[in-house]
Amino acid sequence: MNWTRKHLLGLEGIERDEIITILDTASKFREILDRPVKKVPTLRGITIVNLFFESSTRTRMSFELAEKRLSADVLNFSASTSSLKKGETLRDTARNIEAMKVDMVVMRHPSPGAPHFLADHIDGSIINAGDGPHEHPTQALLDLYTMREYVGNLQGKRVTIVGDILHSRVARSDIWGLKALGADVTVCGPSTFIPSEVERLGVTVTHDIRDATVNADIVNVLRIQKERQSGGFLPSLREYSTLFGINAARVKEMKPDVLIMHPGPINRGVEIACDVADGDHSVILEQVTNGVAVRMAMLYLLSMVQASKRVEESDIIAEVSA
Ligand code: CP
DSSP states (O other), X not given: OOOOOSOBOOSTTOOHHHHXXXXXXXXXXXXXXXXXXXXXXXXXXXXXXXXXXXXXXXXHHHHHHHHHXXXXXXXXXXXXXXXXXXXXXXXXXXXXXXHTTOSEEEEEESSTTHHXXXXXXXXXXXXXXXXXXXXXXXXXXXXXXXXHHHHOOOTTOEEEEESXXXXXXXXXXXXXXXXXXXXXXXXXXXXXXXXXXXXXXXXXXXXXXXXXXXXXXXXXXXXOOGGGGGGTSOSOHHHHHHHHOBOHHHHHHSOTTOEEEOOSOOOBTTTBOHHHHTSTTBOHHHHHHHHHHHHXXXXXXXXXXXXXXXXXXXXXXXXXXX
C-alpha cells in the first residue's frame, strides 16, 4: 500500500503512486454504494469530527455519509453554533477536541493553512476539506477518480480548467493531482483570474476559450464566485458568460466525447449553461457519487496508518518492558 501519511492536507508534493493507491481503494468502496445495504464495519470504534467553519453542501454531506457508511462515530461541529462565537481560539477548540479522544478531524476553514495548524496541535489525523483559496484535496481526488473512470490513464490527456483559477482551491489541488498523473493541463479565464507565474506549475495559460477547449479530453468548469465581482475582477457576469461560459454551441466545437465537469455549486447560466450542466457530456452528479467513495477510501487509508502506528508503539513498549 503506497500510503503512509498521517494527514491529508493537500495534493502539493503528492506522488503518482499515492494517488493511484487512493483511487484504487476508492474503486473498492464505490461498489459498496450500489449494494442494498450500504454499510461496512471498517471504522467501527473510530470517532470523527466534521469541523466546518465555512458553508458546504457537498463536502460536508459526503464526508458524513462516507463516515457513516464505514460505521464510524460521527460528530458535526458548526462554527455558527459553537463557542467560537464567545471568543474561543482555534487552538483551544483543537485542545478540547484532543481531550475528547477524537481519532480524525475533517476541517473546512476560510484561512489557508488552518488544517496544517490543527495537525500541529492534535494527535489525530486531519483531512483538509477546503482551506480558503489554498487546497481542496478530496475534491481533486474525486475529480481524478471520475476522469479515470471515463478516459482511463490520465498520462498525456488534455484537461482544461476554466474560470477563476486565482481564487480556486479546487483548481490548485486539481493541478497538483493532474500533473502527478502526467496530464497536460491548460488553464483559461480572464487575466484577472489567472495567478501570475502559474506556468511554473507546469500548466499552459490561454485567455481564448476556443483554443482551450477545442482539443480537450476534459473541461472542468469552475464556479464564478459572485462575491469577486465587487473586487474589480470582472466587469460583469454577463460579459464573463459571453466570453468564457460553457454553452451548447461551444460544446459542439469540442471533441465528440469531451467530458464536462464542475465541482459545484453551479451558477447556471453564468459559467455553464443549463443544457450543458444537465447534458450528455456532463458527469457532475457522478462526481458527487464518486466523492463518497473517495472519502471512504481516504478515511480508511488514514485509519490504517493510525493502526500501524499503534502496533509500532505497542511493539516498542513490549520491547522496553521485556
Ligand atoms: N465542491 C464543494 O466543495 O462543494 P461544497 O462547498 O458544497 O462543499
